[in-house]
Amino acid sequence: MEHYRRLGFADEVRRMGVPADYPTDVAYFTDFSGFELARFEQPSPRQAFAISRAGQYLRSWYTPELPHRGSQLFLEPILRKHAEKLPSVDVRFGWRFRTLEQNAETVVASIEELATGKEVRIKANFVVGCDGPRSSVRKTIDLDYVGQGAANRAFMGGRMYALYFRAPTFYERISRKPAWQYWSLLPDRRTVMVAIDGRETFAGSIQLQPNVDITPEQALKTQFHNHFGSE
Secondary structure: OHHHHHHOOHHHHHOOOOOOOOOOOEEEEOOOOOOEEEEEOOOOHHHHHHHHHOOOOEOOEOOOOOOOOOOHHHHHHHHHHHHHOOOOOOOOOOEEEEEEEEOOOOEEEEEEEOOOOOEEEEEEOOOOOOOOOOOHHHHHOOOOOOOOOOOOOOOOOOOEEEEEEEOOOOHHHOOOOOOOEEEEEEOOEEEEEEEOOOOOEEEEEEEOOOOOOOOHHHHHHHHHHHHHOOO
16 A cells, blocks of 8 residues: 555555445454454554544554555556556556566566467566566576465365355354454354455455365355354
């Protein structure tokens, strides 16, 4: 948010995502219809906007622009719109990185248009690899991460199953105040769920048991039927 503030469109970013008065709390439950174990309360987008614009600070956050909860689904179109306004930027969706050559002075990146197979070579002073944890750019220059990854742990570790789904009646079937992030701590299955639009759309992950695969139907059953006990 500090970068968006400096670039002049932090307010636009704050308008996307969950509704203005939706709490961005993180809450922990035995299961979603059961006991609430803990809750970290966070301001709604409207409250965060008012605090930031008044020049105030939260005790837990010491920069002028408070955090904002928002999905990439809503953020990326905003970033694309502002990037395409810059005369120095050439935005190319539908292209992928292929190869990279470098010497002491320059680099040459080869990119390919997916629809046509057309290949273009771009000569530059440098290349920045912002292409995720399995970065092709990083692999090309033989650079690895350090530290532990994909560790098998009793709590939210190892293999995970990702879900993106609609649950229009979810808020009607829980008795607690809405949250931005929901954690379920059932002994046999841990899940986490994030509110995308604050109305009906969610994304989440289910911790898988070692050497066990599940179908999308089984994943949804785990996410909801185990909590509510019905269709």
